[in-house]
Amino acid sequence: MQPLSAGTQSLIEKLEAMRPEARKRDRERRKGLGDWAKQTNPGEAPKIWTAQDLMVDTSAATIKAQKAQKWMYGCVDCYQSGGWISGVGRDAYPCPKCDGLNGLIDRVNRSRLPSKFYGKKYDRNRQNLAGEGSADLLTDWGRGVFGREDVSGAAFVGAPGRGKSHLAYTIGQWVLFQGGRRVRWVNWPKHLEGIKASYGDRRTRSAECWDGLPTKGLVIVDDFGAAQATEWAKTQSWALFEECPQAVTLLITTNLNPSESGAGGMADALGERAASRLFGVCGSAIFVFGGEDKRRAI
Ligand SMILES: Nc1ncnc2c1ncn2[C@@H]1O[C@H](COP(=O)(O)OP(=O)(O)O)[C@@H](O)[C@H]1O
Numbered sequence: 001m002q003p004l005s006a007g008t009q010s011l012i013e014k015l016e017a018m019r020p021e022a023r024k025r026d027r028e029r030r031k032g033l034g035d036w037a038k039q040t041n042p043g044e045a046p047k048i049w050t051a052q053d054l055m056v057d058t059s060a061a062t063i064k065a066q067k068a069q070k071w072m073y074g075c076v077d078c079y080q081s082g083g084w085i086s087g088v089g090r091d092a093y094p095c096p097k098c099d100g101l102n103g104l105i106d107r108v109n110r111s112r113l114p115s116k117f118y119g120k121k122y123d124r125n126r127q128n129l130a131g132e133g134s135a136d137l138l139t140d141w142g143r144g145v146f147g148r149e150d151v152s153g154a155a156f157v158g159a160p161g162r163g164k165s166h167l168a169y170t171i172g173q174w175v176l177f178q179g180g181r182r183v184r185w186v187n188w189p190k191h192l193e194g195i196k197a198s199y200g201d202r203r204t205r206s207a208e209c210w211d212g213l214p215t216k217g218l219v220i221v222d223d224f225g226a227a228q229a230t231e232w233a234k235t236q237s238w239a240l241f242e243e244c245p246q247a248v249t250l251l252i253t254t255n256l257n258p259s260e261s262g263a264g265g266m267a268d269a270l271g272e273r274a275a276s277r278l279f280g281v282c283g284s285a286i287f288v289f290g291g292e293d294k295r296r297a298i
């Protein structure tokens with residue numbers, strides 16, 4: 001037998017020295033697997049994942065979701081292997097049933113729905129919509145969005161404190177959690193600030209409004225027009241409608257008065273072009289919120 005070279009000898013010694021560490025790591029890993037196996041059977045994955053399957057964190061400005069405790073280790077098919085299915089004759093793959101839940105969590109975390117309305121019940125009895133039959137029309141519109149019908153955009157118009165944003169949120173959460181659709185909340189003044197901040201050294205294009213926004217689903221634009229009425233802001237307002245992707249449904253809330261001309265009027269704040277596009281896009285679903293300022297009425 002050939003004597004081991006000095007180099008090989010020292011390599012073996014090094015490996016020997018590493019062994020206790022490696023054993024410890026193996027033990028830890030087995031312990032981890034043991035934790036999965038110790039979980040009680042979470043049961044069948046539901047056909048449709050909803051808010052009940054989530055743990056929602058509202059400590060930040062926008063809501064964030066993770067799996068409810070029950071599903072933390074997977075469903076009945078995969079909880080014993082930590083969310084994985086061992087493939088026959090192939091590599092293990094992530095559980096396709098739990099994939100739906102991951103998808104929902106992803107959609108929630110991209111929605112940027114504001115935390116301030118989460119879990120706060122919207123009271124329809126306190127709603128004060130102008131016009132005969134408008135409440136029914138609004139219900140129809142909401143159902144249409146939920147059911148992925150090709151509905152027009154909608155606008156909630158009225159003075160501050162009338163519950164426009166709260167209702168927009170409520171619809172958004174329903175469409176997202178129960179309807180499985182993509183939803184994105186956009187605070188208009190912040191959105192414009194964001195676009196400006198992203199310019200950097202880049203040359204400004206005429207309209208960047210849709211950069212970073214989704215190409216399908218419900219896009220809620222809150223406080224539309226509540227920004228300085230510069231020519232640039234007017235161009236962005238116009239682009240919101242003009243460049244809106246086909247598969248996006250717009251829901252807009254605004255304090256601007258569509259019928260008022262001059263200061264406080266829509267045409268003045270948005271520019272004639274954008275104001276007329278708003279009517280074009282949301283014409284059949286413009287809802288005027290009246291009544292008291294709910295922020296003061298306790
Ligand atoms: N119908 C309602 N049910 C429950 N709370 C409401 C209702 N309408 C308004 N509020 C509350 O009144 C406050 C103002 O509503 P908000 O939606 O922010 O008004 P707006 O967007 O019209 O300025 C919020 O705290 C909201 O939760």
Ligand SMILES: [Mg+2]
Nearest residue numbers: 164165223253
């Ligand atoms: Mg509001």
Ligand SMILES: [Zn+2]
Nearest residue numbers: 075078095098
């Ligand atoms: Zn699973």
